[in-house]
Amino acid sequence: MDARSLKKPKLEEPDGDVLDDKEGEALQLLIKHRSAEVHDLKKKVAFYQSELESAEKRLVSAELKLARLRSSSAKASNEMRAGGQTLGNDSNSCRASRPQLVIPALGHSANGALLFRGPSKSGPHLTVEYSRGESSTGLKVSSDPQEMKKKQKKGGGITEQKEHKDLIPSVRTCSSSCIIGFQSGNYISSQHKRKLRSLVLCPTNDQIFATSALDAVVNLWQLQDKGSGALRLGTTDCATPRQRRWPEDLTWHPDGNMLFCVYSADDGDSQVSILDLNVTGKKRVTFLAEKPHAKGIINSIIFIPTVDSCFATGGSDHAVILWQEKDGAWKPKTLHLNQHSSAVMGVAGLLQKNILLSVGSDKRIVGFDLLAGRSEFKHQIECKCMSVLPNPCDFNLFMVQTGAPRVQLRLFDIRLRGTEIHSFGWKQDSSESQSALINQAWSPDGWYLSSGSMDPAIHLFDIRYNGKEPSQTVHAHQKRVFKAIWHQSIPLLTSISSDLSIGFHKVR
Template sequence: MDQHEKALLHSVENATTEVNTLRSQLERAEKRLEYAQSELALIRAIKTTNVETMDRGTKRKFDEKQHKDLISLMCKNAYPYPVNFQKSYYISSQHDKKLRSLALCPVNDKLFATSAMDGIVNLWEVISWGEEVNLNSSTNCLTPEQCRWPEDIAWHPDGDRIFSVYNANSLDSQISIMYLSRVGEDPEEMNDINFLEHKPHTKGIINNISFMPWENTCFVTGGSDHVVILWSENGEDDWRPKTLHKNLHAAMVMGVSGMQQKQIVLSVGKDKRIVGYDVCAEREDFTHIIDSRCLSVIPNPCDYNLFMVQAGASEKQLRLFDIRTKQKELHTFGWTQAITLEARTNLINQAWSPNGMYITSGSSYEMIHIFDIRCNGQNPSQSLQAHQKGISKVSWLQSLPLLISMSSDNNIGLHKLV
């Protein structure tokens, strides 16, 4: 073969390689386009008017989101749609002890709060398109008598207050309200804290607090005393507790939440029970017992019939249910759980993506897991190496392509998406 033929053959090989590369890039671009179109369609379908804040103690006005049928899309694909990560950034949580909670503001999710066993609630703001955060304030939320730290926190739906729950073993307060400054208010008066006088829980830790997605402002708490309490707003910062049930669980209640389309309060506990309670009818709607202890429950943000329960079983941590069938498990996701002390003691909180298609989860080791509910597999569709210790919470912003994580290494992670 002469030199000219060799040169032509080399050119053909190079051209073939370039064509294959371009074809691969085109396939990836088509997948990204399909994903972006799906995201855009969902955003347009569920876009709502922001909450209109009124004076405290009055009824909130809001437009209900449009229901989106995602259950029909579940497990239809053999392969997941990838989530493309760009870069991760890490900052110190500015807490002296182990992190307990991370919660996004419901009105502006560039604001988020963290709490820890040092009793401090830090208020953060995401800046620089998700590459940095500012620490806006730090508030001491320890109870006045026993100096108990917040076990869990939740934002008021108006985004101007943060509620904390504590321990019921003493005569100390069980609920506190931290006020945030509003437009026109004196900055020196921001972050005042008020402890409610009512103490309906009888013993143990109050494990979870969750505001209900209903027109009448109320929240629910569940605790180690097996009790689920509904707190209703009755005037300016006057919250009245009402016991929904105290005998439907045989062990501590770990998670509570509310369904959008009907006033059903879901509660899950270490007794392996999933309980649905009809608030209007004032009775149990259903009880379902699974094969493992239940640790949290979260409704899907778009499909109002879909909810997720976190279980303690390795490789079967995430259980998806349809509220209409109640006791029928739609699908299960999970990962191999390391048998370590941290794995047994660290509570991992799952979260939905804003479009309701993905579930994000931390782990007892240094991985963030992502599950695509459209994929028929049970393993994570993606896993991202992050942090130096176990990851207990990963939240997905709607206003920015960003995941925020908290870890036992006492750092907050910012994970940018393409």
């Protein structure tokens, strides 16, 4: 047989439109060859994609280990220096301590006014105590969180330290989430005439909470029957004197005896008010004379954990303002005006770190060092930011709410600056628009986030779950849910909604 007759056809595409048998066979072999080639390349792409993801995870893990190692080394060094300086002193007087919480007793005066007292003999209490140093901004801040001294309380009670827990290594490590069982919710009227705006827990007694609404009224509540409902303790008109504006946001004083409200900076109206719960009558609400914000809505107010008698406000004028109590009066100081190029939507102070976080519509996250008086970092993301919330247990972890549908929540490690360690969100059935009024809250153990929604539902997220969707959804209310907060002493979620009701959702 001629050797040429055994030669295989060349794997080339034939010319012309008419194919003979040999050309057809050659084309079939060419297709088979290239199909195998495509299949092999796809396998290689999948392999290297998997290798890339594994390498990225190993990189983040190594960075976290390095950060923890540096933190441990710094802590050990500080403890050695502190030990050398306090040698021979009583050990109980020289132990470094973290901020402590104390639950005060709640009572009433002879005329029926609600009283918020400090430590008493009736139960456990918490106090927040810091050692202070002068910063370059003139604020009295803690010079070293590791060297905060535990001060002796006046009176009885049990002190409890807020301990740091390293939660970040467990983030996004589970393929399934832990489901929380809830009983059927109980609902009461908020007794507001217009849509609710805010819901805040008293920092010294979480059975006390306050609500505000577009009717400019602030209602004070106390839980009843272990969270089955609540009794309204009082109601106060907090509308501004000139334009009758409602509070845009409110927060508790750390002592739990006053509520601070912020408004709008337009038309020369009052910007901050103080509702003193130990005062009755018209003098219960006072408006601060200072008006440091230039224009627009003041979106956020928060007390700073590491600064003595100081709160921060962020507004639509791009400004972050610090307010500090001096000689019985609250004095404002501009922290920064040009770190954001758009409205500042949220501010938050980190526990045991002298850094104030701010987020804005300019898609920027800014960490400002209160000791140095300058920005520590700036991080730009791809969508606008609406709020920021530090984790209550892991002092390095914080959450940012964004305007991206289905990816509304982002987790960050303060040590890794711009590195996002997890993101998740939800799909809204009623609308894809994102509202800055839909707020989040951390569970006391730091593992869960609760969020309201434009839909009548509360979404829960387990940060250990590696999925991006809610770990579970609690259907509640008749209209959109603004916020759902966790209580510290009772297994309970309390929520507010635009249906003008307050919901109580007990954990089984």
